[in-house]
Amino acid sequence: MKLVRVAVVGCGAIAQRRHIPEFASNPNVELVAFADPVIERAQEMANQYGGKSYASYEDLLANEKVDAVSVCTPNYLHATVSIAAANAGAHVLVEKPMATTSEEGEQMIEAARRNGVYLMVGHNQRLMPPHAKARELLESGKLGKVLTFRTAFGHPGPEGWSVDGGDSWFFRKEEAIMGAMGDLGVHKSDFIRYLLGDEVSEVGSFISTLHKEGTQVDDNATCILRMKSGAIGTLVASWTQYKGGDNSTVLWCENGVMKIGTESGEEVIVELTNGTVEHYKVGAMATNEKQVPSGVIDAFVESILTNTPPSISGEEGLRSLQVILAAFESQATGKIVSL
Known part of the structure; x- marks a missing residue:
């Protein structure tokens, strides 16, 4: 089975404690790239898990062919990064709140639909x-x-x-x-x-x-x-x-x-x-204090592998x-x- 090539954008607490370790422990995933404006953070993740580090998501998407992107940025960037990832042909897992306005949420859903990729929201x-x-x-x-x-x-x-x-x-x-x-x-x-x-x-x-x-x-x-x-x-x-x-x-x-x-x-x-x-x-x-596996990462990977739309879809995230x-x-x- 082909491994799902994943990039993580934003290497703060949620990425370090949940997304990255859970992707790393999924046998069907290869972590290939990390982006963070504090490049040292992205580099630290790359050193630990393999893959390349980038200071911007634009550089990452321009240089890497990935199957999926985890968006772990501050809220105001959720829509921008998710749309860019979808336009690059990658499935998107975005942290909550999925966006900061209804319009942004609708644009994200439309970008995923237009590009034939899944959009899932991390409502664990x-x-x-x-x-x-x-x-x-x-x-x-x-x-x-x-x-x-x-x-x-x-x-x-x-x-x-x-x-x-x-x-x-x-x-x-x-x-x-x-x-x-x-x-x-x-x-x-x-x-x-x-x-x-x-x-x-x-x-x-x-x-x-x-x-x-x-x-x-x-x-x-x-x-x-x-x-x-x-x-x-x-x-x-x-x-x-x-x-x-x-x-x-x-x-x-x-x-x-x-x-x-x-x-x-x-x-x-x-x-x-x-x-x-x-x-x-x-x-x-x-x-x-006590991180147990969220289930979100495995559900996202399963969606991609089985070609099944995620239950926690962009539409669900938008309604919430x-x-x-x-x-x-x-x-x-x-x-x-x-x-």
Whole structure:
């Protein structure tokens, strides 16, 4: 079987901790090139994993024939790099948020379609074992209809995660465009859509910079969502959960409650109104401290090898992004925004 030749653009934390090691451990992949404006970073990856280093994605695409490109750049470059890679005939895996506007997202989808390549968005929450199990339990019908929910994602902020610490692009509005909502909120808008098999119809939100100094990007958001099914719930994204960070979801249904990620070691708990309690130990969620394989890289490679469109497509990424963009519109206008 021919190896999938992969290039990685952007060699910061997400590339170093997830994309590159997961590509390297996939037996069907050859890592051939790395690009980063800090050329030393790209060179360090090339030294460790083989392949060539470039200071720009333009040089990389001009000099290398690759089958696929992982886009791990700051948010404002996601669309530009993804479109360039698609135009070079490469399949594209882009980090979330896939883009910073709906128009950019649509241009990315169009570029992939025009060039006959796949576009996949790195929404790894869908692939985490507890989340897959939760969806399976919901689909079994035992809980009945979902009535209300809450979903949240919070940690102390990117300064502890990014390779640049407090000087990270995450805090520069012109590069990040959005803060906690683009980093964490979009994961949860994608997850709740996936979990419920439903679309968001209306969004209201409070989005603020409460505690991070010297930045104009949001560090906290609390949103209310109404789904097309009528279910209502909250979505929280936070960069100021300095103790007791959160990556949990609770669904209150006709026949009971499902708790996902609320208790360590008990990843999914179902408490039914008839008194039955079910515990599912199905494997941990990935955290910044404990990296378990995301599943995203393997799913992307599998898509290419089997010529099967990825389930986390550009269209899916765009719908999840549009929820976040609607939340920003709600904050700006003080109104509920319909999708």
